[in-house]
Amino acid sequence: MAKFVYADNAGTTAMSKTALDAMLPYLTDYYGNPSSIYSLGRKSRAALDSAREKIASALNARPEEIFFTGGGTEADNWAIHAALEKMGKKGKHIVTSSIEHHAVGHTLAALEKNGYEVTYLPVDGNGQISLSELENAVRDDTVLVTIMMANNEIGTILPIAEIARIAKSKGALFHTDAVQAVGHIPVDVRALDADMLSLAAHKFRGPKGVGALFVKKGHAIPAFILGGGQERGRRSGTENVAGIVGMAAALEEAVQNMDGNIVKITKMRDRLIKELLKIPYSRLTGDPVNRLPGTASFVFECIEGEALVLSLDAKGVCASSGSACSSASLDPSHVLLAIGLKHEVAHGSLRLTVNEANTEDDIDYILDVLPPIISRLRDMSPLWEEKMNVRA
Numbered sequence: 275m276a277k278f279v280y281a282d283n284a285g286t287t288a289m290s291k292t293a294l295d296a297m298l299p300y301l302t303d304y305y306g307n308p309s310s311i312y313s314l315g316r317k318s319r320a321a322l323d324s325a326r327e328k329i330a331s332a333l334n335a336r337p338e339e340i341f342f343t344g345g346g347t348e349a350d351n352w353a354i355h356a357a358l359e360k361m362g363k364k365g366k367h368i369v370t371s372s373i374e375h376h377a378v379g380h381t382l383a384a385l386e387k388n389g390y391e392v393t394y395l396p397v398d399g400n401g402q403i404s405l406s407e408l409e410n411a412v413r414d415d416t417v418l419v420t421i422m423m424a425n426n427e428i429g430t431i432l433p434i435a436e437i438a439r440i441a442k443s444k445g446a447l448f449h450t451d452a453v454q455a456v457g458h459i460p461v462d463v464r465a466l467d468a469d470m471l472s473l474a475a476h477k478f479r480g481p482k483g484v485g486a487l488f489v490k491k492g493h494a495i496p497a498f499i500l501g502g503g504q505e506r507g508r509r510s511g512t513e514n515v516a517g518i519v520g521m522a523a524a525l526e527e528a529v530q531n532m533d534g535n536i537v538k539i540t541k542m543r544d545r546l547i548k549e550l551l552k553i554p555y556s557r558l559t560g561d562p563v564n565r566l567p568g569t570a571s572f573v574f575e576c577i578e579g580e581a582l583v584l585s586l587d588a589k590g591v592c593a594s595s596g597s598a599c600s601s602a603s604l605d606p607s608h609v610l611l612a613i614g615l616k617h618e619v620a621h622g623s624l625r626l627t628v629n630e631a632n633t634e635d636d637i638d639y640i641l642d643v644l645p646p647i648i649s650r651l652r653d654m655s656p657l658w659e660e661k662m663n664v665r666a
Contacts, residue, residue, distance in 0.1 A: 276590035279636045283568055284426055284454060284627035285594055289520070290479040296523035297481065300516035308513055309502065318515045325522035329486055332529045333471070334462040341487045341505050342518050346453035346474030347377040348498075349487040350420075352509070353449040353470040354381050356495035357418040358390070361447060365415025366390045369446070371403050371432075372612040373425050378451055379608070382420075395421075399613050400561040401430035408437060412444040423452040423471075424459070427596050427609045427625060428560030429569025431459065438467045447493075453477055453485075457528035458566055458629075459536070463488055470495075473525075475517065479629070480524030484517035535630040539567040542628050542637050546570040549641050553648055555661075559610060559623070570626045573615060576658035577622040577651045585651065589643045594625045618657070 280288065300321060306314030308322050323337070330337045343349045358368075370382055372394045382392045393411045395403045403421065412419060419441035424431045434450050441448040449470040455461055457478025463471055470493075474485040489495050501510030528535070547558055547570050555575035574582070579595030586593050596607040606620035626640065652658040 276588075277639050278590045278592075279632075279639050280592045281626045281628055281632070281636070281640060282592045282594050283629040283632075284429075284477075284566075284625060286476045286482065287479045287629060288631060289476075289481055290524055290527060292527045293475075293480050293520040293524040297516040297520040300519050304515075308515055309504065318513075321515055321519050322513055325518045328522040328526050332461075332525045333456070333488060334464045335488050336491055338506075339463075339488055339491055341489060341509055342513060343472075343485045343487055343509065344483055344514075345485040346375075346451070346472050346477070349472035349474070349485050350375070350377040350449075350451050350453075351381050352487055352495075352498040353472060353489075354378065354385075354418065354420060356489075356498065357420075357447045357449060357470070358385070359496045360493070361417035364417050364445070365413075367393070367413055367416045369393045369395065369408065369411050369416055369419045369421075369441070371395045371397060371421045373397055373401055373428075373430075373609045374420070374422055375426055375451055375453070378420055378422070397612050400564075401425055401428050401559075401609070401613050402432065402561060402564075403437075405433070405436055405440065409440050412441060412446055414444070416441075416444060416446040418447050418449065420449040420451070423450045423455040423461070423466075424566050425560065425609060426454045427607055427623075428571045428613070429454075429565040429627075430561040431455070431564045431566060434466050434468065438469075442467070442469075454566060457525055458532075458568065460532065463490070469493055475521035475524060478524055478528045479631075480521040481517045484514050484521050486521070531630070536567045538630060539628055539632075542632060542634065543568055543570050545634075545637055546626055546628075546640065550644065553645055557619075559613065559615075566627075568628045570628075572624050572626075573610065573619050574622045574624065574648055575619055576655045576661055577648060579621055579623045581651055582622070582624055582647065585647045586644065589647070591640055591643065594627075595623045596625060 304317045306318045308318035326337045438448045447469045452471050453474045456473040469490045471488040476482040497508045499510045559571045610620035
């Protein structure tokens with residue numbers, strides 16, 4: 275029987291026992307509505323308050339700066355729409371990067387149809403923007419700069435503090451999608467000086483369907499969902515108490531163990547990169563230095579990424595060919611095209627993402643099964659045959 279290896283932690287993570295244990299009482303015994311005034315509801319309210327404090331502490335934020343959401347996508351959408359409503363009199367211009375997650379990219383594309391102008395900053399071959407190009411792009415009528423902290427496909431970490439400084443020097447609000455970063459690298463909202471920051475629990479071993487939006491004190495953002503007035507009137511709807519408690523427990527655990535986890539995870543990642551780059555016509559994607567600890571992303575020429583992922587699945591390895599949120603698309607990744615890869619090369623992408631739950635044995639197994647799969651797929655590829663004939 276094939277060994278099972280989960281190497282798609284950028285897509286989602288297995289929930290930690292710490293998070294699950296924290297959640298269980300709020301799914302069984304303490305199920306009261308936190309808006310109720312009787313004791314069972316007050317227990318739920320106390321749990322929400324405690325979770326808000328824990329998440330704020332993990333980010334060096336204030337509890338009143340944390341708003342709970344249904345995930346990272348909602349947090350991104352809320353941040354963008356709130357910024358535009360708040361800054362509406364200043365203009366209708368937005369600056370972003372060409373490698374944003376679709377939660378941001380598709381939201382901005384929809385806004386373009388409604389009269390907003392969006393500048394998409396190009397990136398270099400490592401997925402980094404030019405700070406001078408950013409400075410030139412931000413105008414007097416720019417209301418929002420939204421640029422991710424770390425890319426979900428190639429793992430590149432962007433210089434958010436510098437980006438925030440430029441945005442705010444021109445009077446624009448700054449939002450960062452930190453969904454892939456929070457829980458994996460240090461995130462200090464005071465040091466970053468972001469106005470808004472999005473996160474999602476299931477990326478750091480918390481439950482799915484819950485996230486948060488940090489909003490810097492002093493920004494009275496408009497309500498996103500109207501109803502019963504929860505989340506201080508900004509995001510109505512009965513709170514997912516168990517999910518929020520699990521998110522707080524997972525983030526607290528991740529931050530407490532971060533230093534050791536980074537060392538362990540980086541060692542596994544670097545081993546994957548070193549060994550897989552020995553395969554002919556392979557290439558690492560993303561910044562070779564400023565990258566997430568667990569992301570090893572590649573392209574292998576003359577191979578279809580979908581066939582590669584399915585072949586790995588047959589061997590018990592879960593991986594992806596890009597963002598899990600767009601894996602049904604047959605088009606090559608917009609991120610890989612943005613870093614300058616040709617369509618035919620971008621199709622051969624593979625993202626392996628490990629975390630602290632992985633082991634060196636997992637890496638051994640991936641390195642054992644992956645090279646033969648690549649060889650077999652290339653043997654069946656007319657593109658590979660053509661490439662070898664040209665080379666000969």
